[in-house]
Amino acid sequence: MTAETIRSLTNEEISLIRKEFPVLQQKIYGKPLVYFDNAATAQKPDAVIKSLTEFYSEYNSNIHRGVHFLSQKASDAYEQVREKVRNFIHAESESEVVFTRGTTESINLVAQSFGKAFVTEGDEVIISAMEHHSNIVPWQMMCEERKAVLRVIPINEKGELLTDELEKTLNSKTKIISVVHISNSLGTVNPVKKLIAQAHRREVPVLIDAAQSIAHEQIDVNDLDCDFMAFSSHKMLGPTGVGVLYAKRKWLEALPPYQGGGDMISGVSFEKTTYNEIPFRFEAGTQNIADVIAFGTSIDYLQSLDRKRLLFYEHQLLSYATERIKEVEGIRIIGTASEKSGILSFLIKGGNAMDIGMYLDTQGIAVRTGHHCTQPVMNFFKIPGTIRASFLFYNTISEIDIFIEALKKAARLFHKK
Amino acid sequence: MTAETIRSLTNEEISLIRKEFPVLQQKIYGKPLVYFDNAATAQKPDAVIKSLTEFYSEYNSNIHRGVHFLSQKASDAYEQVREKVRNFIHAESESEVVFTRGTTESINLVAQSFGKAFVTEGDEVIISAMEHHSNIVPWQMMCEERKAVLRVIPINEKGELLTDELEKTLNSKTKIISVVHISNSLGTVNPVKKLIAQAHRREVPVLIDAAQSIAHEQIDVNDLDCDFMAFSSHKMLGPTGVGVLYAKRKWLEALPPYQGGGDMISGVSFEKTTYNEIPFRFEAGTQNIADVIAFGTSIDYLQSLDRKRLLFYEHQLLSYATERIKEVEGIRIIGTASEKSGILSFLIKGGNAMDIGMYLDTQGIAVRTGHHCTQPVMNFFKIPGTIRASFLFYNTISEIDIFIEALKKAARLFHKK
Amino acid sequence: MKSLAETEQEIIDDFTFFENWEDKYNYIIEIGQQLPSLNDKYKIDELRIQGCQSSVWLHCSEKDGRIYFEADSDSVFVKGEIALLIKVMSGKLPDEIVNAKLGFIDTIGLRQQLSMTRANGLASMIRRMKQFAAGA
Amino acid sequence: MKSLAETEQEIIDDFTFFENWEDKYNYIIEIGQQLPSLNDKYKIDELRIQGCQSSVWLHCSEKDGRIYFEADSDSVFVKGEIALLIKVMSGKLPDEIVNAKLGFIDTIGLRQQLSMTRANGLASMIRRMKQFAAGA
Numbered sequence A, B: 001m002t003a004e005t006i007r008s009l010t011n012e013e014i015s016l017i018r019k020e021f022p023v024l025q026q027k028i029y030g031k032p033l034v035y036f037d038n039a040a041t042a043q044k045p046d047a048v049i050k051s052l053t054e055f056y057s058e059y060n061s062n063i064h065r066g067v068h069f070l071s072q073k074a075s076d077a078y079e080q081v082r083e084k085v086r087n088f089i090h091a092e093s094e095s096e097v098v099f100t101r102g103t104t105e106s107i108n109l110v111a112q113s114f115g116k117a118f119v120t121e122g123d124e125v126i127i128s129a130m131e132h133h134s135n136i137v138p139w140q141m142m143c144e145e146r147k148a149v150l151r152v153i154p155i156n157e158k159g160e161l162l163t164d165e166l167e168k169t170l171n172s173k174t175k176i177i178s179v180v181h182i183s184n185s186l187g188t189v190n191p192v193k194k195l196i197a198q199a200h201r202r203e204v205p206v207l208i209d210a211a212q213s214i215a216h217e218q219i220d221v222n223d224l225d226c227d228f229m230a231f232s233s234h235k236m237l238g239p240t241g242v243g244v245l246y247a248k249r250k251w252l253e254a255l256p257p258y259q260g261g262g263d264m265i266s267g268v269s270f271e272k273t274t275y276n277e278i279p280f281r282f283e284a285g286t287q288n289i290a291d292v293i294a295f296g297t298s299i300d301y302l303q304s305l306d307r308k309r310l311l312f313y314e315h316q317l318l319s320y321a322t323e324r325i326k327e328v329e330g331i332r333i334i335g336t337a338s339e340k341s342g343i344l345s346f347l348i349k350g351g352n353a354m355d356i357g358m359y360l361d362t363q364g365i366a367v368r369t370g371h372h373c374t375q376p377v378m379n380f381f382k383i384p385g386t387i388r389a390s391f392l393f394y395n396t397i398s399e400i401d402i403f404i405e406a407l408k409k410a411a412r413l414f415h416k417k
Numbered sequence C, D: 001m002k003s004l005a006e007t008e009q010e011i012i013d014d015f016t017f018f019e020n021w022e023d024k025y026n027y028i029i030e031i032g033q034q035l036p037s038l039n040d041k042y043k044i045d046e047l048r049i050q051g052c053q054s055s056v057w058l059h060c061s062e063k064d065g066r067i068y069f070e071a072d073s074d075s076v077f078v079k080g081e082i083a084l085l086i087k088v089m090s091g092k093l094p095d096e097i098v099n100a101k102l103g104f105i106d107t108i109g110l111r112q113q114l115s116m117t118r119a120n121g122l123a124s125m126i127r128r129m130k131q132f133a134a135g136a
């Protein structure tokens, strides 16, 4: 993306966008909310909230087997979201889209089902040193069960993946690679397309943890050629409780089911149970119908905007914040990769991360502090945690100014010590 | 419950209740909706819908590790629901309440984790012949994995469990029993307290599938003394996408985690990961925060009513419908247990269940048709499926009248054939 | 012989008389009840299309370059839908069938009822019809 | 020596001067910064209470029938909270400590900040203090 071809958002556009997000109108302790905790969860536009109210007020019903009006309306709305997701990520077919509870469940599903089908004693699974716990623990659990080995691609001091190490780690025992697209604690954007090509030369499939990238990149699974992708609705303006597992048809068809129950079967008897076709085979029990439908609305909302421009603007926010934060005494930025997305992790000398987070809270500024579910990253940098500000296109330059001034005060507060 | 001591709902009370459910105000094809598909999912009162809107408009945020105002407010609201659930089912401690995606996930969690900890080759698991697929398939999958044997307590022609058979089936290899409280296709209320006592004499733990009973009985896990209980929010006036696994502390502490990810750990490193305390150990990843909070509102709503009277009224609805349906020519009721809850499954001679369901749909009447995810029950009765009308306290006697008249017409329509 | 498009139009014309879903339902049940049963020898698993709540048996044949369909179902409503489909598709040229858009399903307002995709096998039935025609 | 209830009341009185969360925060940070550090020999795992984002070390002792607490944390805010707790609890009789309701936490409006239960170990710290007093 270059400044020549893409116009950033204008102030008017931003303020129109902000009007659609009711939480952003809140005051916290009498001060306007500055919401910089977007990597944890994004705020929801009115349209998304409204679609929940509409569902529950107008056509709430269980789906699939119902022959009555409400059930058909709900089933249609639910299944349409599969097509919306397919289109959003450029998958080939909507039957490659499985609805889950979130990124975490999507990864657990793959770890368990893929493990059962393909991993045996001595096999290897590769992840990176910057993974979120949700992309570590499921693999650890599976590897322990199957006596397989978890191998880890290291990172450098800037928080970049040492991609050369992948080549050395890949071998004939490697069964799958699972790697994050954008690190939630460092902001690093990994060269996943390259990694996938590299893995494919060895015929090793790749899962991309797109929890952070789904809202901050334009994802094309076809172009990336990834085998699996996991992401959550709540980080892309949709409701909590919904996520997606995208998987190439050949994989979905090869994987054994993960959970058993209603809707995922084609026939049940005590002697023999046969499973439904994909993707339904992976959706056991009553689904999160309302939230899937509202998730569809969040996709519509994102699609209605010019995403190229949004993403360009988000990069501007990051650059501006990264520049200005240097004015704060004792600042140390954690994560200085050359390719970064709108996440700024840092520490202030003498100040405990939580204390600073709480100070920012007194100013109505919401950031996250701690290990961000990436303890291995913290161990690598030998720090207990960071303060993390994460941006979305509804944030503004003047919010960053407020944030920087507050940080300066915090730095003084703890400098005394 | 006896008519002497409990007053039923008055018409005024019912119409006040109905006003709180926006879906019930809908017209379908110009006719007032008669919603008799409550066993599939219940409609939601305004308060529940409003609490979703409030969350997303006022304090949407990710929970637990956040130090900012919104996150604390959301965390508090979320954790309060655990206490509400505890109180609703009379559990000893809120740490015995695990939030899941629904009944199906709760049962899968137990099947997998209990299986890993306690089931080995040759062991036995007992279920009943009237289980929902969600209480069959998870056990089949686990038993196949662990080379254990699934044993089934049969039912009689009335759809009652042959409880004597349990005694014969129980043996030293029995590791767990999982049984439904109220059958969703037959309406049978099983004598679970007796079954649990029977199992406990052999020191075998029992899981109760309370998907149907949670809204139609007053549940007391302490009194029942069950080891595990599974149910879904969406069947008790709450949102889709949330369920509960109740488990006695000793079991929760003994079970290995089910899914890995953020929030369920206490420390992660590539060498050694340690898990969080219960119940958090079983809640990996971002939870369905908004829906859990709204689920709390549905509990508040239920608690605000006199449940004894509601349940008494529901029994009256069932009795009335069961009596009147006999006027329909060619009627055959499936499920005639002496203890029944508000579910009426039936067939009409010469009429295909789906055809009749669709006819009722033309009249604005929503029922469910098919096997209701209980194919073994259908096989037992040698039928492909049934038509099922299921009642909740917002239904009325005059809705049943409309339903019976429509059924009579349907019977005539297919009698011609 | 009428073209596929012409028969579609006839059905659309028929349906303009019906004001609501109940009338349509009754009409479809009526023609479902009139559709002759399929010979039992064709009610075999190979010719069966499994929906979630009903089964359809579809027998395809070819004569003089035209394709003929006969079918049956345990649901009278599905038989009615079949009757409409047969009216449109049976006796037509392979090309017509393969290229049929079957817009009438939308126009007569049946889409909504058919959209309970997994409740009946209509979509699969159309697919099978087209497959047979394509192979002929 | 003041009773536990009296010290609680003193703190409540102090806090009436603060109008908002920022003022309270600043005050707590101030007293946190003033709380003497715990001798390093007590900063051992056995005396550590693990919160999600901060650690607390709590050293309990008994002298002449009264219980004394010293503590430290890597968070100044938590140290401030500790300072308040120590002011209320340290030097008191075992019975007073065991039965302390610590209503002041609510009254001074700290409950909300403490309710991020898992973000700091305050609740566990109170539990440990009471356990020690109960065993004394």
Ligand SMILES: Cc1ncc(COP(=O)(O)O)c(C=O)c1O
Residues within 6 Å of the ligand: A262, A284, A285, A286, A287, B039, B040, B102, B103, B104, B105, B132, B134, B135, B180, B182, B183, B184, B209, B211, B212, B232, B373
């Ligand atoms: C008896 C019974 N068990 C389990 C379930 C599964 O519940 P859910 O689909 O909400 O997971 C249901 C609901 O259909 C049920 O009726």
Ligand SMILES: Cc1ncc(COP(=O)(O)O)c(C=O)c1O
Residues within 6 Å of the ligand: A039, A040, A102, A103, A104, A105, A132, A134, A135, A180, A182, A183, A184, A209, A211, A212, A232, A373, B262, B285, B286, B287
């Ligand atoms: C990179 C990354 N992976 C996985 C997750 C887990 O997502 P969820 O908690 O929605 O399951 C997150 C979110 O915290 C994340 O940032």
